[in-house]
Every structure is written in structure tokens, then in C-alpha cells.
Amino acid sequence: MSPRTRRILAAVVAVIRPRGHGFDQPIDGDVLDEMERFFPFLPWPLRLGLPAGLRLIEFGPPLFVRRLGRFSRLPPEDAAAYLEGFQRAGGLRAALLLGLRTLVLLAFYQHPQVLSSLEVDWAGRAEDLVRRRAEIVG
Numbered sequence: 001m002s003p004r005t006r007r008i009l010a011a012v013v014a015v016i017r018p019r020g021h022g023f024d025q026p027i028d029g030d031v032l033d034e035m036e037r038f039f040p041f042l043p044w045p046l047r048l049g050l051p052a053g054l055r056l057i058e059f060g061p062p063l064f065v066r067r068l069g070r071f072s073r074l075p076p077e078d079a080a081a082y083l084e085g086f087q088r089a090g091g092l093r094a095a096l097l098l099g100l101r102t103l104v105l106l107a108f109y110q111h112p113q114v115l116s117s118l119e120v121d122w123a124g125r126a127e128d129l130v131r132r133r134a135e136i137v138g
Contacts, residue, residue, distance in 0.1 A: 001051075006036070010029075015079045018108065035104065058070050059071075
């Protein structure tokens with residue numbers, strides 16, 4: 001991923017990821033890294049289209065909200081409203097935002113700090129299930 005694409009994606013992550021209620025861990029970089037690791041597994045049309053879609057998000061404010069500047073430089077409230085406009089627009093813009101939101105939330109909610117704050121212990125749960133299964137079989 002190019003540095004420019006990564007910068008745009010970092011701005012998207014900053015807007016989309018949950019905040020408050022115990023979710024204020026400084027993990028945006030980890031979420032971004034996890035998303036980047038997942039990109040090679042996307043279908044080829046998405047691997048080609050995603051960078052173009054991110055450029056559309058970055059350079060779209062003059063076109064979509066009549067505001068000069070780039071998305072990555074918008075204040076947080078304006079950036080969130082801008083992405084909400086993508087969602088309301090429907091079509092390819094809404095599909096792009098839905099895909100990005102899905103990737104961000106998957107990476108965010110699988111982060112160890114977030115799982116810990118939610119008191120989710122997948123390894124412990126797996127051990128409990130194996131132990132219960134062994135009790136039933138044995």
C-alpha cells in the first residue's frame with residue numbers, strides 16, 4: 001500500500017472506529033496494519049477498486065460537500081458528516097463506505113485490547129468447550 005493510500009485509510013479509520021465507552025485505546029495504527037494485512041485476501045476487483053475509492057474519498061469534498069480541501073485534513077466532525085453523506089448517497093459510494101466500515105470494525109473488534117475491555121476470551125472459551133466436550137464423551 002502506498003504511503004498516500006495509507007494516510008487516507010488512517011483518516012477513514014479515525015472517523016469510523018468506535019470511541020468512548022472503553023473504546024478509546026490508542027490502537028488506530030494496529031487497526032490500520034491489520035486491514036493492510038487483509039487486503040491481499042480481497043477479491044481482485046476490490047484490490048483494484050479500493051485505492052481508487054480511497055482517492056475519491058480524499059479528493060471528494062469539493063465535489064460532494066462544496067468544501068475546499070482533502071478528507072484527511074477535515075476536522076473530525078466534518079469528516080464524519082462527509083462519510084455519512086457517502087452512506088446516504090447510495091450506489092457505489094455507499095458500497096465503498098460499507099466495505100471500509102466492515103474492514104475497520106472487523107480489525108477493531110478483534111484487537112486484543114478491545115477484546116479485553118469487552119471481557120471476551122476466545123482462547124478460554126475454546127478451552128472450556130473442549131473440556132466440556134471431553135466430559136460428555138468420556
